[in-house]
């Protein structure tokens with residue numbers, strides 16, 4: 001089995017949209033409206049959930065009417081949030097069939113199907129025309145990508161001249177991560193580059209670096225809060241719990257240990273395709 005099939009097998013389970021909607025009703029009542037705000041803790045599948053998306057959006061600064069590409073869109077939470085809050089059109093590309101199906105169901109449930117389009121495909125051969133997007137972003141995806149140079153070249157190709165790319169990337173720290181983690185069951189599908197390698201790959205793809213910051217400390221703080229939640233074993237649930245099911249607790253605890261022990265780092269960056 002190739003890397004992409006393994007990655008999709010790691011993430012994909014049946015019935016994700018139904019589980020997300022059930023968790024929403026459990027948290028907010030049977031008549032809870034299905035809005036991007038209500039779903040935000042439940043459909044954004046990355047450390048720090050909506051808080052991290054807000055930071056990435058502040059970096060990307062999407063403008064009304066812009067065409068935005070989400071590379072590795074998951075179940076579409078960040079794409080819906082940005083489409084709704086910034087009045088943009090977002091196209092999400094993702095490898096995992098069950099995630100694309102869940103994203104489409106949740107687009108319909110939130111009334112955003114006309115502004116968020118989902119395409120099943122690979123970040124390494126983006127199913128989009130050259131120069132089609134004003135801006136792009138990718139949140140917690142690169143750790144599943146072995147060929148990062150190709151990932152950045154594809155993002156570059158999809159952007160118009162002057163287009164920007166915002167990234168929230170898990171990076172390598174010192175030492176091997178403990179597995180399983182939310183993004184990989186074993187090291188076979190986990191590929192962490194150092195922040196220096198990330199910067200070099202971006203420059204080699206042709207990007208100009210506008211902003212590049214280490215946000216590991218912010219992650220550590222949030223993970224401390226998550227540790228308390230996991231130790232108590234209580235609600236509120238987050239996207240990782242719903243998507244990963246029984247496996248989530250051990251994976252999230254390993255994630256906490258990896259950050260605490262300096263095995264993983266986090267980088268947020270904004271880069272531009274020269275205009």
Ligand SMILES: C[S@@+](CC[C@H](N)C(=O)[O-])C[C@H]1O[C@@H](n2cnc3c(N)ncnc32)[C@H](O)[C@@H]1O
Pocket residue numbers: 004007008011043044045046071072073074075076077078093094095096099121122123124138139140141144145183
């Ligand atoms: C941790 S999830 C993050 C999802 C989403 N960005 C979010 O923050 O909610 C990682 C996502 O990357 C996707 N992915 C991993 N490798 C990919 C590839 N080569 N092409 C497209 N998507 C990929 C997975 O299917 C998964 O949806």
